Amino acid sequence: MNLHPFPLLAGLCLAALGLPAQAAGSKLLLTGGVSSIDGAAGGGLTPWALTGSYAGPGEWGGSAFVTAARTSDYGLRVAGAAVAWDERLEFSIARQRFDTRQNLAPLGLGGLQLEQDILGAKWRVAGDAVLDADRWMPQIALGALHRRSQAGAFAPTLFGPLGARRSDTELYAAATKLWLQHSLLTNLTLRATRANQNGLLGFGGAQDRRWRLQPELSVALLLAPQLALGVEARAKPNALNRSVLGTGALAEDDWFDAFLAFAPNKHLSFTAAAVDLGRIAPALQPRRQRGAYLSVQLSF
Template sequence: MNQQQSKWIKAAALSAAVFCAPAWASTGKLVLTGGVSTVEGSGGGGITPWAFIGTQATENELGFAGNLTQVETRDYSLTTYGATVGWSERLEFSLGQQSLDTGVTGITLTNAGLDLKQQIVGVKVRVFGDGVLDSDTWYPQVAVGLQYKSLDSGALGSTLTALGADDSGTDLYVSATKLFLKQGVLVNGTLRATKANQNGLLGFGSNTDDSYELMPEISVAKLLRNNLAIGAEYRMMPNNLEAAGRNVGLSDGLRADDWMDLFVAWAPTKNLSLTAAYVDLGRIVPATTDSRRQTGVYLSAQLAF
C-alpha cells in the first residue's frame, strides 16, 4: 500500500467513524448555515473560518463533523482531513491533518519526492450574536478562535531553518458572520493575526520578518435554494519568506500571494455537504515552478451531526 492510498483510507475511516457516531444533535440547523470545513479543520468556508460553529448542534446540543478535502493545483496536491466537535452553538473544537505533495518543488530542493505534513488544533468560541435568530437585525454573529499548527517538514527542514522559519506557530482570529436570511445571502469577515507561510506549510516567520501580521479574509455566499449555495472567498497571506530568499540570491523566488476561490456547495441530505471550487493560490515557491500561478480545483465532503 502506497502513502497516498494510506492517506485516503485514514480519511475514509474517520468519516465512517463520524457517520456511525450517536446523533446527539437531534434538531440541527438550517441546511448549510453551519458552513463546511476549511482546509484547517474549523467550520466556515473552504479557506477561511466563519463565526458559526461547524456542526449541526444547536442550543444545549453536542455535535460532530468529519471532513475530507482534496486540492489539486498545477504543481501541488493537498489532502486534508479532520474532525470537529461543537457544543450548543457556542464552542467548537477541531483537529486537522494536512499533507502537501510538493511535486517539482520537492524534487528540485531535495532530489526526491517530498510530502509536508501539518497538524492543526483549533478552538473557536462564539462571543456575540446568533446568526440565524438575529438575521433580521443589523449586527452579526462574532467568534474568536485560535489555531495551533505543527509542521513536519521532512527533508525541507534544514532549508526552512536556514531561512529562519519556525516549525510551529499559533494563529489568532476574530470572525464576524452576517446572514441575511430573507435574501439568502451570507457575508463573513475574518481578521487573522499570523506568521504562517503558505498557511504554515512552509513554516512560520523568517529571519527577516518574524512578527505577527493582521491578515483580512472575506467570504460571500448566495443561497440559490435551500440546499445549494454559490460564493467566493479571498484570503490575504503574509509574505515573510521573499526577503529572506532575496538575501540568499533567490530574487522573488519565495514570494507568496493571496488565496481566493469560487465555490458551489450542495447538501443532498441534512447531514452531508459537498463542495467544489475553482482555486487560485497565487505563486508558491515560484523559483521552482517558473512563477506559475497555482490554480486548480478544490473538492470537499463533510458529514455533520
C-alpha cells in the same frame, strides 16, 4: 510536541457518532458552513463565526471531512474532524499533506511532502446568525489554531538559515452575517498570523518575525435550500519574501476561490471550488497555482 492526529480524528469521529440523536439538530441546511482546509467550520479557505455541524442550543454535534486539491504543479490532501456544543463552542483537528511532486527536483527535493497538524478551538461570544437575521448584529466568534509543520528534507534549510519556526498559534476573530431575506451570507475574519503558505513552510523567517493581521472575506448566495454559491479572498503575510534564497524566491500571494456547496441532507455535503493560490515555492516553471478542490463532509 508531536501531534498524532489520526488517532485523535478517529476518537472525534467516534465521539460524534455517539452523540445524542438530537445532534442532527435545529439549524437550517448549510448554516453550519463547511469544513475549511484548517478544520474549522466556515468556507473552504477561511473560518467563519459559525460552529460546525447542525447542533443548536443545548445540542452536541460533530463532523468529519476529507478534501483534495490539485493545482498546476502541486497537490494537497486534508482530513479532519470537529465537535461542537450549543452553537457556542467548537473543537477541531486536521492534518494537511502537500505534495510537491517533482517540481523541486532542481533543488534536490524531488518528491518532497510537506505536512502540517492543526488543532483548533472556536468560541461564539455574541450574536446568532439565524435569530439575528433581521437585525444588523452579526454572529461573532474568537478562535485559535495551533499548527505544527513537518518539512521533511527541506527542514534543515527551512528551520535553519531561513529562520522559520516549526510551530505557532494563530488567533482570529470572525463576524458572520446571514441576510435571510436576501438568501445571502457575508463573513469577515481577521487573523493574526506568521504562517508561511498557511504553515506548510513554517512560521515567520529570519528577516521577518512579525505578527500580521490579515483580512479574509467570504460572500455566499443561497441558490436553493440545499445549494450555495460563493467566493472567498484571504490575505497572506509573505514573511519569507526576503530570505537567504533571494528576494522573491519564496514569495507568496493572496488566495482566492469560487465555490459551490451542496447539502442533500443534514448528514452529508459536497463542496467544489476553483482556486487561485498564487505562487507556492519555486516550481520548475514558476507560475500562478490555479486549480480546483473537492471536499466531502459528514455531519452527525
